[in-house]
Amino acid sequence: MxxxxxxxxxxxxxxxxxxxxxxxxxxxxxxxxxxxxxxxxxxxxxxxxxxxxxxxxxxxxxxxxxxxxxxxxxxxxxxxxxxxxxxxxSSAGEHALAKAADDARLEETFAPYKGRPIDQIAQDPAAIKLGQAIFNNNCATCHGSSAQGAIGFPNLRDDIWHWGGSPEDILTTILDGREGVMPEWGSVLTGMGGDSAVISVVAYVRSLSDSARSKDYLAVQGQRLYEGVCIACHGVDGKGNQALGAPDLTDDYWLYGDSTAQLVESVSKGRHGVMPAWRDMLGETRARLVGAYVWSLSHPGGETASAAPATQETSPQ
Known part of the structure; x- marks a missing residue:
């Protein structure tokens, strides 16, 4: 002043x-x-x-x-x-003192979970409640209070993981975030196969999760285009690549919607999904508690990673 x-x-x-x-x-x-x-x-x-x-x-x-x-x-x-x-x-000093006291209490509450694997933390009901509270305050905006996601925001209650579903992968996703980019392929595919190229690729992609569609004319035409453009990320068999965040196309999960119009838009215009990094906001221990809660949603039996190997399916959680 x-x-x-x-x-x-x-x-x-x-x-x-x-x-x-x-x-x-x-x-x-x-x-x-x-x-x-x-x-x-x-x-x-x-x-x-x-x-x-x-x-x-x-x-x-x-x-x-x-x-x-x-x-x-x-x-x-x-x-x-x-x-x-x-x-x-000063009010700022009063706030700093109150925050320091609250942080000390939180540190004492979170101390038992510091550095522990999230699948082990998930065995503690009290930890799950803490993780759920942190999730509701920070993550529910995108993933919903029930963690079932929405179009463009993954469902955290299933066993489909685009970036890997092991405890370490989930913790890395929360702490450092993820950025998944699907390039625009509309003009490239049209140049390779004409105006029907994009819809042909969509038809072939659908056939990967529905074998009854594999003999469709458009699916047969789309396979050639898929193999010329898409296998670099999604693989020859369409199983995807978790290192790139490329989803498995052989399951029945579609992050951006499964209608023909939505799939055509994904192929022709691309997609750009961002999971923010929460390391600075939450810190590692609170991130582990959130990860434990998320782990518990897709492992309702409470099994640990050592007891049940992580799934190879995908979703950008």
Missing amino acids: SAGWSWYIIALVALNIFGCAWLLWWTAKRRPGDPKPEDTSHYWDGDITEYNKPMPRWWINGFYLLLAFSVVYIFWYGGLGGYEGYGKW
Whole structure:
């Protein structure tokens, strides 16, 4: 705050305090010619009389004491522009103290889970409750309060993982985020196979999860185009590549929708999905608790990674 604004506020505060003091002094005095306290001649309804009696002295003195207290309070806590107060108190400092105390309590609460694998943390019901609370506060905006996701936001309750479903992969996803990019292939495919190229690729991709479609004319035409463009990421068999976040095309899960129009848009215009990094926001231990909660959703039996090998299917969780 500039010095000019500080002096303006100081003048305003002083004017208010001295103005209140003067008003008390002026109205408490009786002057020559004032009517007697019992003689004002103001009557209503015949027997209701207004008197000219001053406030009791103890009441007026109480107001003076309140004004004196306000002066001491302002000098101690600040309130005169840029003057921080003799006691050096500030709302920012009070917040920092409260935050430090809360952080210490949280650290004590989270300490038992520090550095532990998330599949082991998932065996602790108390940890699952903590992880769910952190999830609801931070992750439910995209994945929903039930963690079932939406179009463009993966379902966390299934066993499909685009970036890997092992405890380490899930923790890495939460801490450092993921960025999945599906390039635009519309113009490339059209140049290779004409106007029907994109719909032919879509037909072939559908046949990967539905063998009954494999003999369709468009699917047969689309296989050649798929093998010329798509196998670099999704593989010859369409199983995808978790290192790239390329989804498995042989299952029945479609992150951006399974309608023909949605699949055509994915192939022709591409997709760009971003999972933010939460390392700075949550810290590692809270990220482990969230990961344990997410792990528990797709492992309702409570098995650990050592007891049940991680699935090879995919979804960008």
